[in-house]
Amino acid sequence: MSFYDLYDQRLSAEERALVGAAGDFCRGEFNAHLLESHTQGRAYDVSWIHRWAKEGFLGLQVPRDFGGHDASFLCKVRIAQTMAEHGFAAAFAINNLQGSVTRVARSGSEKQRAEFLDGMLSGRTLCAAAMSEPDGGSDLGTLKTKAQRVDGGWLISGTKSWVTNGLIIQSANLLARVDPVGAEAGDIASFLVPLTDGPTLRREELVMPGARSFRLSCLIFQDHFVPDWCLFIQPGQALKSSMASVNAARVHVAAMCVASARAALSEAVGYAGTRQAFGKPLLGHQGFGWELAEVSLRLEAANALVLRAAIAVQAGTAALTLAAQAKKFAVDVAVWALDQCQRAMGAAGASADHRLAMLSSETRLAAFGDGTNQMLLDRIAKGLAKEYGCSPVQKEFHP
Ligand SMILES: Cc1cc2nc3c(=O)[nH]c(=O)nc-3n(C[C@H](O)[C@H](O)[C@H](O)COP(=O)(O)OP(=O)(O)OC[C@H]3O[C@@H](n4cnc5c(N)ncnc54)[C@H](O)[C@@H]3O)c2cc1C
Incomplete structure (x- = not known):
């Protein structure tokens, strides 16, 4: 069973095809362009957003009647992850644009949809x-x-x-x-x-x-x-409504963090399997293998938590605690894991031949958008009594 199987099993055949198409889009030219523009200290070209729009992805969660795919939250999460394996900032930014289109389609007035929606879906009227x-x-x-x-x-x-x-x-x-x-x-x-x-x-x-x-x-x-x-x-209603979107955003940001770190681990393992030191591949040294083993362990734990939070959001529950837990844990694991993977590759890990330096400098900014660690811990603390208060079994023994 692969890292993303438990997500993919919950998607429809049509949604799995969308994830596949997003993967095809991200590999190759786009992947190379992201790294090249990062290395040159600039943003990727806007034309890629227009190409993404042309594939219909800006309307991923927009109802079909309005020209979208009407995809589920889990599908959105998987597509964000697919792009985050190639570049975290691009995935975060494009995902934000998609979110705005969805909000206008779902909550906009007839006039607002008439004025904005076509341009938003085509990428002519980007909104944040x-x-x-x-x-x-x-x-x-x-x-x-x-x-x-x-x-x-x-x-x-x-x-x-x-x-x-x-x-x-x-x-x-x-x-x-x-x-x-x-x-x-x-x-x-x-x-x-x-x-x-x-x-x-x-x-x-x-x-x-x-x-x-x-x-x-x-x-x-x-x-x-x-x-x-x-x-x-x-x-009077806008702050509450915005915080509800931020709550769901916490989960897909967490999912993207996990995906960027997963891509880094793959790169580090591939490199260490062939790079020789002291007469054998790096991975053959016990102390070295243990370090990447630890990365895999925390990454799997983060992925399981993110999936649980994503399922809860998809089911329509508020999932305030789970979303905050998923984002806090996934960001911390990803930032640490990216650093570990870079170190595992020696100087090569920091070079423009690999994308770890880019993923690392982009992913660490996930710690601010959609709630800082302190704000997330505050959120989790507020839910402690509700989520982890006295269970029926405890009540029986300690009435
Ligand atoms: C990459 C990125 C993308 C972003 N995208 C957007 C966007 O699209 N739209 C948008 O509106 N904003 C966006 N933001 C802004 C983001 O939401 C804010 O940076 C975030 O909410 C923190 O606010 P701040 O930077 O003003 O820090 P502050 O609120 O000033 O906080 C500074 C520090 O104090 C801590 N702190 C604050 N209050 C408390 C407290 N009560 N207890 C303990 N510690 C506390 C914080 O955790 C933080 O460590 C983005 C930020 C980044 C980095």
Whole structure:
């Protein structure tokens, strides 16, 4: 049984074919391009997103009636993993774009779907979530960006930071505090904001050396007009709705971490099977083999936890604890495993001939997006009594 079999067994034949097609897409030219652009300190070319869209993958979870594949959460997870084996940042960024399309298809008004959906599916109107701000990402409830009511719409003012794909998107799903609208004054709403650069919108790249493929950017708004019909989630409901998407995102980010580390382990094992030292292959040295054995052990444990969390999300449960556990554990294991695999390959592991340095510098950023370790531990701690409180057996013996 292979590493991903327990996921694949739960997919339909059509979904397995999609995972296969995604694998074909990622191997070869795309794979080489990701490594080459990383080595040259730039992001992969946007044309690859358009090619991905042409294969229909931006609409992976979009209902069929709207032109998508209507794929399950587990299928989305497997496709994200398939790409994360080749490049973590590209997989994270493209997956974020897919998530925005799904949200508009599922929760958008008729007018919003009519205006945005075709462009989103084709890649002409890329859209990303803009929640974090320079003064705080963890504590989203304190966000300062405001949406001021004016005739026919809203004026958005404020700065959004760390927006994945922020340099290339044509629209954003943005959280802002409404100001002032009667009883709703101060409540947080979300807006689908068309982004036209000019006097009301500026972008500034947040340069992440070794991880430019996230295309992280600040979006700086000053009285940026959005028409009424762009209100996406009503004031007072948007924060809760965004946190629900973040919860599911934790699971596929965890799944991508596991996949990147799995690819690194394969590369290290392949290398160590042929590289000779002291008269035999590296893998033939007991102390060396034990180190990679330990990597395989933690990776299998992370994969099992991620699968459990993914099944829970797919079943429609909130899975708050499991999602937080999966992300915290998978990120920590992946960051450690990538480092171990790089060391196992000696200097070659850090060279541009292999992708471990790229996977390592990109995957470590997974520790911030969709919840830092401390925030995840906080989440897990809040669920302790519910998840692990006194069991019926304990109650019998300790009434
Ligand atoms: C690669 C990447 C992609 C991202 N993509 C997006 C995106 O697409 N859209 C978007 O809106 N944002 C995005 N972000 C932003 C991300 O969500 C934030 O970085 C994250 O929420 C943390 O916020 P912060 O960086 O402001 O850190 P802060 O919130 O300032 O936290 C700093 C440190 O303090 C700790 N801390 C904070 N509060 C507590 C507490 N109560 N107890 C203990 N420790 C605490 C944190 O865990 C962290 O270690 C991305 C970030 C990265 C790195």
